Amino acid sequence: MADSGSPRKREEKEEEEDIVCLDPSFFVDRSYEMTTFTFGSLELRLLCLRAASTDFDLTGQLVWPGAVLMNNYLSQHPEIVKGCSVIELGSGIGITGILCSRFCKEVVLTDHNDEVLEIIRKNIELQSCSENAHAVLTAEKLEWGNSDHLSGIIEKHPESFQQSSISCLFDTVEKIVRIQAGKCRFILAYVSRTKVMDALVLKEAEKHGLCVEEVDGTRTTISNLEGVIFDITLK
Ligand SMILES: C[S@@+](CC[C@H](N)C(=O)[O-])C[C@H]1O[C@@H](n2cnc3c(N)ncnc32)[C@H](O)[C@@H]1O
Known part of the structure; x- marks a missing residue:
């Protein structure tokens, strides 16, 4: 074991001092492309990345197969969410919540990642120009397990999510x-x-x-x- 004064420990300390910390934004890829997705008779136009090209925690910049599965299912069974208020957890670019907004009263798209929340908000903005927009769409920060985030959302949307x-x-x-x-x-x-x-x-x-x-x-x-x-x- 090396003590703090040992040559190995000193070397490690010097190496640590040599590390240049890059701002996290250095790793962020924002080359979003407008993409058309079709689920049954429903068409959504959303901004997203086409492939994972970053080593930062930004899985939400892409559309995942699970979202495609969910959207196909919901487009075939819109009655499940028709007229409801929906809160989506880990929304990514918001493809599922935005599909729900075609049938729902209110949809709150949530994610814990600020970069992802930014692209969600852009995609929400795109919907406001669409004649298919029905529901009130909002984006909120929600870290799973964080009850303060959840209470904040419930307080902000009392009509929809309170008992x-x-x-x-x-x-x-x-x-x-x-x-x-x-x-x-x-x-x-x-x-x-x-x-x-x-x-x-x-x-x-x-x-x-x-x-x-x-x-x-x-x-x-x-x-x-x-x-x-x-x-x-x-x-
Ligand atoms: C695999 S992506 C799926 C995104 C989208 N639902 C889809 O299927 O395309 C997982 C998403 O969950 C979010 N996420 C991961 N861990 C989370 C946590 N602890 N709290 C809130 N969101 C989280 C990520 O930021 C990301 O947007």
């Missing part, structure tokens, strides 16, 4: 309370599991013309979570 059952719950509550013309109240025992859900409950109540009041002295810890009783009435 839709909350909205349905308040639809029903509002109807019952209105039928009783103010003589009725809704008592909700709420246990907080996520901040996103906490905000959504208040937002949905507001949207339905309901007033939420915390009942004094009811805030408590239950099964390690914070619980509270809300008194919900018509505004």
Whole structure:
């Protein structure tokens, strides 16, 4: 074993000092080509690289066979995503999400790589000029396993990706309370599991013309979570 003062260690240190660090952009190939892809009766025109020609982590600059498989499948079964909100993970150039946008309400294309996100955004821009554009298309940074990234996306797209059952719950509550013309109240025992859900409950109540009041002295810890009783009435 070589200690820090040994000739070998000194040599290694000198070699390290000789290494010139190149900016990562030195390895980036941005020679994207406009390419036409056909899936059944659907045609997509997107920018992409034709071949991997970089040693940087840029697998997303290319269209992979898995995306072709997925797009063929979805073009044959558009009903799977029709009218839905879709979030795509590891979008690459965005070929699958962009195909979905032909049938969906909203599509969020995600990737962790900033260079890849740039080409996704360019491809999204290209769609805005297309008469086939139906859905709202956006690109967001999402690193798999990063719950902050995911919460950020859910907060930014509440209509699409938050638990839709909350909205349905308040639809029903509002109807019952209105039928009783103010003589009725809704008592909700709420246990907080996520901040996103906490905000959504208040937002949905507001949207339905309901007033939420915390009942004094009811805030408590239950099964390690914070619980509270809300008194919900018509505004
Ligand atoms: C093999 S490419 C596939 C791209 C595209 N879905 C396709 O099939 O053409 C994998 C993609 O996932 C992204 N990716 C890899 N690891 C990731 C991670 N940990 N979090 C988010 N995205 C990731 C890469 O940047 C790349 O765009």
